[in-house]
Amino acid sequence: MESILIVDDDINLCSLLKEELNEIGYDAYSVNSADETFAFLDSGHLVDLILLDLKMPEKDGFYVLETLKSRKADVRVIVLTAYADVKSAIDSAKLGASDFISKPYDFDELLITIRKVLQKEKEHED
Numbered sequence: 001m002e003s004i005l006i007v008d009d010d011i012n013l014c015s016l017l018k019e020e021l022n023e024i025g026y027d028a029y030s031v032n033s034a035d036e037t038f039a040f041l042d043s044g045h046l047v048d049l050i051l052l053d054l055k056m057p058e059k060d061g062f063y064v065l066e067t068l069k070s071r072k073a074d075v076r077v078i079v080l081t082a083y084a085d086v087k088s089a090i091d092s093a094k095l096g097a098s099d100f101i102s103k104p105y106d107f108d109e110l111l112i113t114i115r116k117v118l119q120k121e122k123e124h125e126d
């Protein structure tokens with residue numbers, strides 16, 4: 001099953017979403033900052049998809065997107081943020097995000113988006 005890394009400074013959201021994703025069979029992990037994200041990836045964990053919060057203290061989600069892009073990281077990103085506005089969505093897409101979901105998220109909608117993005121990844125591999 002695909003592995004998903006949740007990146008959000010909201011600890012409650014992380015634990016709830018991780019539980020929801022684990023329950024339906026994804027291999028879900030969470031971290032609470034940009035630095036933890038790269039520590040996690042550098043420790044050798046294979047991650048198919050990142051669910052990324054844009055608004056985090058210190059280094060934000062755009063920093064994570066920029067760093068993933070500069071590393072040419074082989075991972076899909078869905079941006080998940082309370083600050084859903086057109087400009088954020090466009091900026092995220094320019095930096096390589098595959099999709100955009102606004103918080104509070106609807107789990108079924110999120111799941112459809114996750115499946116769609118992971119399916120696209122498979123199609124690219126074939």
Ligand SMILES: [Mg+2]
Binds near residue numbers: 009010
């Ligand atoms: Mg946040």
